[in-house]
Amino acid sequence: MSFVQKSYFAPTPVTARGRPVRLSADAKGESVVYASGKSIVVRSLAEPEKAWEYRGHTAATTVARMSPSGYYVASGDVTGKVRVWDAVGEEHLAKGEYQPMAGSVSDIAWDHESQRLLAVGDGKDGFGHFFTYDSGNSVGSMMGHSKVINACALRQSRPFRAVTCSDDGTCVFYHGAPYRYAAVLGEHTGFVFDVKYAPSDEYFVTVGADRRIFLYDGKSGALVRQVAAGCAEPHTGSIFAVAWSPDSRLLVTSSGDRTCKFWDVSADALVATVAIGGGSAAPEHQQVGNLWAGDRVVSLSLSGDLNYLSVDSASPVRVITGHQKAxxxxxxxxxxxxxxxxxxxxxxxxxxxxxxxxxxxxxxxxxxxxxxxxxxxxxxxxxxxxxxxxxxxxxxxxxxxxxxxxxxxxxxxxxxxxxxxxxxxxxxxxxxxxxxxxxxxxxxxxxxxxxxxxxxxxxxxxxxxxxxxxxxxxxxxxxxxxxxxxxxxxxxxxxxxxxxxxxxxxxxxxxxxxxxxxxxxxxxxxxxxxxxxxxFGIGWSPDGAHAASASLDGNVIVWSVDAPQRKIVIRGAHRDGAATACFVDNDTVVSTGADAAVKVWSITHF
The missing domain is CATH 2.130.10.10 (YVTN repeat-like/Quinoprotein amine dehydrogenase)
Structure with missing residues (x-):
């Protein structure tokens, strides 16, 4: 008997109330990359049923960013480790593992040469580190923040620049490389949750708990203006995430007020508002992350739902749901x-x-x-x-x-x-x-x-x-x-x-x-x-000749009644335990587990 994994139906991103969640895209804008449990999920945006997982971390993951070259992914976890691994090979071999901080990693950014990384988050001795992806050598010094850093961004062209934002209510601007402190940006009056450089690198933008959006010059770090400061329909809740359109003309913001808003930067005006949850006041519809990849805009609900947005629609045009817990x-x-x-x-x-x-x-x-x-x-x-x-x-x-x-x-x-x-x-x-x-x-x-x-x-x-x-x-x-x-x-x-x-x-x-x-x-x-x-679970095949079992050891085993010594062991089918296993037909097993995933296995019996 033998088996092959036929399908992997991915879990949704893990979220936490009041905290931003990072979504990122591959180099071509075809897939969304996010953290889920101890795995990193890479999922097609056009066909969300197609996905795969990276399982190199031993602790709960927090963020993943694909390099501009498309060859590598840098991912972080709650212990402060950053792993850099191969995104194109089937085995996803590790290129390096580093410990830039002692606490949870909040965000990671690559430079445009796919050589340098900035990882930020929480820690005892510091809140971030600039280093090279292949050796871990330092390429800058970080200073200026007194609390956990929530997000970071690196300018994707010369001259090198970097920006970080923090719970201390400030952003810090850096010149590089090597990166060094240049200025503190103190326009926000509360937690600053996200910062993004425009694809053109002309500007970068910041958002936070004060519900305001600030636009800065990408080279000098000078304040340009507050975006749509006199808007009649501003966000009424914290803004957790912001993303630029590929042409650097529009912004999309995701907020705890259960809406996403599109903004025209040049016109300095609100373009459209998308309400999530059909007007429901349930906390699960709060928006805590977003992504603009090619012509697709995705916003993340606290429930883990991935909402596909359009400027022309007042509600999501598609919602991808699933499980984010065991x-x-x-x-x-x-x-x-x-x-x-x-x-x-x-x-x-x-x-x-x-x-x-x-x-x-x-x-x-x-x-x-x-x-x-x-x-x-x-x-x-x-x-x-x-x-x-x-x-x-x-x-x-x-x-x-x-x-x-x-x-x-x-x-x-x-x-x-x-x-x-x-x-x-x-x-x-x-x-x-x-x-x-x-x-x-x-x-x-x-x-x-x-x-x-x-x-x-x-x-x-x-x-x-x-x-x-x-x-x-x-x-x-x-x-x-x-x-x-x-x-x-x-x-x-x-x-x-x-x-x-x-x-x-x-x-x-x-x-x-x-x-x-x-x-x-x-x-x-x-x-x-x-x-x-x-x-945890046993399921029988329709003909009663075989049974499949799911165990806390993470394995799914297919057994034969007539030949008890013959079995198919699907090792590590689900991280931290397999919960259920059932036969869809005599040759197909579906399993679920603590990793919140649903997996389909094609079985070949002797």
């Missing part, structure tokens, strides 16, 4: 619609029956709570939410008034074949049966941790004491059959019946999987034991 639950509904839920309570669907690749946000009253368990029957999906509620979704939306109150938050949920009854293991060590909106406690004893329901109504319950016990389901009553599955020495974490209900796979906290016959509990194999950490 995916905690997933379920595949008919016809091949994957529901995914992340740690922050966001719900998305992925259509594998059509042309998958970009997510669609699930509508309806989702509650915003983390989904701990999900199960599907036909086109119906049951969602166990940690606000002590069970919700139901169909056709990409949570049904109105579908919430059923539970005595406690769920650990695991299972849905019967008819979609009429849900069995849930709860955080209070109980099991409930939910049918017709009624919740009935079932006396199963012990401390249940996982549940599953077979096609013919057999219920399996896994316990903290390492046992798996079988029950029959009649109405809202669970009756023990007396059958048990042996072979585990760690707490049971997940259960899954094969599609025909003939086999039961149980995974535990130690990484072991046992396959047993249903309803007898007779052992089929205990040789599925290659994981080294907790099993």
């Amino acid at each position: 995916i905690t639950a997933a379920a595949l509904a008919h016809p091949q619609t994957l529901y995914t839920a992340s740690y922050d309570g966001r719900l998305c669907t992925w259509d594998f029956a059509g042309a998958p690749g970009t997510a669609a946000a699930v509508g309806g009253p989702t509650g915003g709570a983390r989904v701990e368990g999900a199960a599907a029957s036909g086109d119906l999906v049951a969602l166990g939410c940690l606000d002590d509620a069970l919700r139901f979704a169909r056709a990409g939306a949570v049904a109105a008034a579908s919430a059923v109150a539970l005595p406690a938050g769920p650990r695991s949920v299972a849905l019967d074949a008819a979609g009429a009854t849900v069995v849930a293991a709860l955080q209070d060590d109980g099991v409930v049966v939910v049918s017709g909106g009624k919740v009935v406690r079932a006396d199963v004893g012990g401390a249940p941790r996982a549940v599953a329901v077979s096609a013919d109504g057999l219920v399996a319950v896994g316990f903290e004491d390492c046992s798996v016990r079988l029950f029959t389901l009649a109405g809202s009553a669970l009756t023990a059959t007396g059958a048990q599955v042996a072979g585990h020495i760690r707490a049971i974490t997940t259960l899954a019946f094969s599609p025909d209900g003939a086999l039961l796979a149980s995974g535990d906290a130690g990484g072991k999987i046992v396959v047993a016959r249903a309803p007898s509990g007779e052992e089929v194999t205990t040789r599925w034991g290659s994981h080294t950490a907790r099993i």
